[in-house]
Amino acid sequence: AASTFSGSPSVGTPGGGGTTVIPFGAGMNRPTRVSGAIPAYTRGALEAKVEGLALVKCVITTSGALTGCTLLKGLPQMNEAIFAAVSGWRMTPVVFNGRPVSVSYTIPIRLKLPH
Numbered sequence: 475a476a477s478t479f480s481g482s483p484s485v486g487t488p489g490g491g492g493t494t495v496i497p498f499g500a501g502m503n504r505p506t507r508v509s510g511a512i513p514a515y516t517r518g519a520l521e522a523k524v525e526g527l528a529l530v531k532c533v534i535t536t537s538g539a540l541t542g543c544t545l546l547k548g549l550p551q552m553n554e555a556i557f558a559a560v561s562g563w564r565m566t567p568v569v570f571n572g573r574p575v576s577v578s579y580t581i582p583i584r585l586k587l588p589h
Contacts, residue, residue, distance in 0.1 A: 495533050498579045502570045505534055505579060510563030513585065518551035520587070525549075528556050528583040536574035538565045549585060556583060 515524075529546040540563055545553055560581070567574040 493536070493576050495576045495578055496570070498568065498577045502568050502575075502577065503566070505538075505565040505568050505577075508538065508564050508566055511559050513552060513555045513559040513583065515585075515588065516551050516555050519549070519555070519585075522551055523587060524551055525586050526584075528552065528585065529580055530556065530560050530583060531578065531580045532560070533576055534565050534568055534579050535576050536567050538567045540565065546580060552585065 513528075526549050527547065528549050530543055531546050532540040532543040534540060540560060543557070543560055545556065548556065560583075568577045568579070569575070570577075
């Protein structure tokens with residue numbers, strides 16, 4: 475059961491404005507996060523000692539904004555915090571054939587308990 479942002483970033487919608495969204499693939503640079511906070515642990519997740527890998531699928535626009543995000547794999551007590559963090563992220567734009575493109579990309583988010 476996938477979840478989606480209730481309020482996605484106000485940059486636009488995937489594929490909107492005549493922009494074609496393509497799947498991430500060979501010949502493209504792997505995007506990295508350039509700004510935005512990592513998800514903050516919730517009290518419930520800390521008490522339950524939640525760790526692991528969450529997967530969020532988003533469209534990365536040519537400007538590096540994330541839109542249309544969907545949670546593919548969540549973690550107990552952390553899904554809202556993951557969405558809150560990702561909604562503020564900015565990524566490096568993906569370049570294909572020498573120009574920035576909007577891509578559908580799955581972002582792995584590994585959470586480890588603070589020590």
